[in-house]
Amino acid sequence: MLWVYIGVSVLVIFLIWVMVKKNSVKEVGGANNVIELNKKLNKKQKTAKGQVCSFCRNKTDRLAFYSDEQGKVLGLCNSCKLLAENRGLLRL
Numbered sequence: 001m002l003w004v005y006i007g008v009s010v011l012v013i014f015l016i017w018v019m020v021k022k023n024s025v026k027e028v029g030g031a032n033n034v035i036e037l038n039k040k041l042n043k044k045q046k047t048a049k050g051q052v053c054s055f056c057r058n059k060t061d062r063l064a065f066y067s068d069e070q071g072k073v074l075g076l077c078n079s080c081k082l083l084a085e086n087r088g089l090l091r092l
């Protein structure tokens, strides 16, 4: 039962984190369109060469690679790295 509990907690934390992230993007977007557009363009250029995280689909400069229960390779950003470690995934 302990593993089920840990799994559920990780999932809940992840969902809260995704929701908080979505909300903050929306709020900033409505605040000032011109500045926000510039920020977005800069962000796109900066992360153009970045890789996409397997969990949250965000682009990041550095990915940590893990192998999941099915042996699939996951490239994870800093935030999702912690989730992978909590799930006990193997670092490659």
Ligand SMILES: [Zn+2]
Residues within 6 Å of the ligand: 053, 054, 055, 056, 057, 058, 076, 077, 078, 079, 080, 081
């Ligand atoms: Zn991620």
